[in-house]
Amino acid sequence: MVETIKTKSSPRFYSFYNRDVVSRWMEEKELLKREVSYLTQEGKEGKMIKVDFSSSEDLKKKVEEIDNENIKGWYITPNPTDGKGRKAENITKREWLIVDIDTVRKKKTNATNQEIEKAFDVAYDIECETITMADLCKTHWQIPYIALSGNGVHLLYRCDLPNTKEANKLVSKWYSLLDKAFSTPEAKIDVSMASIAQLTKLYNTWVRKAPEEENRPWRQSSLRRIDYNEYEWSYVLGDSDEYSRIIDIDKLKKMVEDLEQVIKGKNQINNREWLKAWCVEHKLEYKETITGVMFKNCPFYHEHQQEYCSGVMCDRAVSVDNFVFYCFGTHCKDEQDKQLHTWKELRALVENGEVAQEVAQEETTNNNTELPAPINLTDERIVAEKEFWATNISSLDQALGGGLAKGEMSVVTGFPTGGKSTFVQQMVANYVRGNLSVGYYQGDRSQEEVKNNFLTIGLSEDELAKVNFYSCLQDITPEQMVEISSLYDVFVFDSFKSYENQLNADYTLSAQLAGQFSRVVKEKKNHILTVAHQTSHNGLANTTDIASSIQIKNKADMILAVERYNDEFARKVYLELGKDSDFYSDLLVYKRMGANPSAFFSVFKNQTGGELIRIPILFEKEKKLFKNYQN
Secondary structure (H helix, E strand, C coil): CEEEEECCCCCCEEEEECECHHHHHCCHHHHCCCCEEEEECCCCCCCEEEECCCCHHHHHHHHHHHCCCCEEEEEECCCCECCCCCCHHHECEEEEEEEEEEECCCCCCCCCHHHHHHHHHHHHHHHHHHHCCHHHHCCCCCCCEEEECCCEEEEEEEEEEECCHHHHHHHHHHHHHHHHHHCCCCEEECHHHHCCCCCEECCCCEECCCCCECCECCEECEEEECCCCHHHHHHHHCCHHHHHCCECHHHHHHHHHHHHHHHHHHHHHHHHHHHHHHHHHCCCCEEECCCEEEECCCCCCCCCCCCCCEEEECCCCCCHHHCEEEECCHHHECCCCCECCCHHHHHHHHHCCCCHHHCCHHHHCCCCCCCCCCCCCCCCCCCCCCCEECCCCHHHHHHHCCCEECCEEEEEEECCCCCHHHHHHHHHHHHHHCCCCEEEEECCCCHHHHHHHHHHHCCCHHHHCCEEEEECCCCCCHHHHHHHHCCCCEEEEECHHHHHHHCCCCHHHHHHHHHHHHHHHHHHCCEEEEEEEECCCCCCCCCCCECCCCHHHHHCCEEEEEEECCHHHHHHHHHHHCCCCHHHHHHHHHHHHCCCCCEEEEEEEECCCCCCCEEEEEEECCCCEEEECCC
């Protein structure tokens, strides 16, 4: 039976054919390497029960016998296991990249047909941007299988990827970019499918996640395929044999690069269209440029005689808030030839209802406003003493004046594998145990790795539930990140550079975030603990080589470097500080005593008035904990 669904974007129809998942999606010998379970209605979230079967026919019989209205759905590990469970470490390799396009609807409801059509529209958009670009398809994209999941749509790409940190990180980035490029308000791509241990539907079984309602029925999941006529197939791939092409690491890297270009192109188009519409709405005469627009008259000063001497650049902006205003006229520059006005000021000027071309210079510099009253420093609500949350590393707390100060932003820097993320995760665990509310954003590591690290540190399941975790797999805008940072007593942001990479942004994004974080801590009296990488790996860590924007260093109240102690570290100390330095002398003492520390914490900046000092630290590798060094 053929089911036909018309998409929003094309007069062409999708034609789908039901397929037998057991005999065609995976051969029996492959199916038997996987784990099959069904979810019952028991309890609040349901109970997952594993099904044992000896063959594909045996499985089909058991499904027919067991399936009933008390079962929410059937699930399978799409990737083969070692037979010892279905945790990430039990998955032998990744054989499927499954793009799960969820319909956006109320919780505990089934999707309507109209909502599912929105998910098919997203699937079609992905096809148009990737598959039908013939030059890309000949190298690394493949035509996916397509499935109705019950309440959404799946695209299934055949792959052969190892279960390694490098491969899983690349997969996570691929899902994140897909979400950023194609998710809509009506249908979202589920980035949690990046987890190699994630389950998927056992197709051809019923999905009963929520009670049946009118227009919101239960549905049977089914695996299908996109049906092309001979001409379309030839146009897309050139050769139908390439339908079964397998995606490996090299192909996936190219697919990631393609998606980055798709996003960049969409951002440029969206930014440009938004800016042109804004100019039309506010009656600003303009002409298009490669980077944005130029105005016929300067919006700030009508005295400018030169036409088209000012404009807005939008081509590299992350959002409309990050556009850049510029003007070549002297009225708009200071004595150092720097721009006097910003895009934010331009929007305020234009959108407040004034006619921008008629705003005179003296009007913009009018000081006839009521002056603010001075602040009464004797007000009892102004607390002079700093309050701290201890790190529970006594030597560090002593150097910092008590720990992490309320109302401040701190930066942890250092080289790769030096222990930056390990330290901030220890602080998350420390403050969760201290009954503080803690938010934690991680831009590099997978959810499984973060969870395992916390369990290694010793957090219990109850304590782990108190960690408000945010991942790079989520599409978090800069504005949302700032809002999130204001919700908790302690917010950990790891890291500036990884967040730039996630949004395909430059250093200006980190400058913006550093400024906003600094404002948040002053208003909320919380603490934001951030991570910044070092740009140079040749010498000792320092504040000059903090990656991204210089505003990270300028806005930080405290800067702490974490560096592992080894012979290379001692060599750097010798070369940079000299053999006669006190610190190098200390290293020689440690070596003679045979009681070397594991690392050094270097306090480079401390607004609270604590010491600027290098602190020896021990690292307990088994528990992944930094501890106080005792000679």
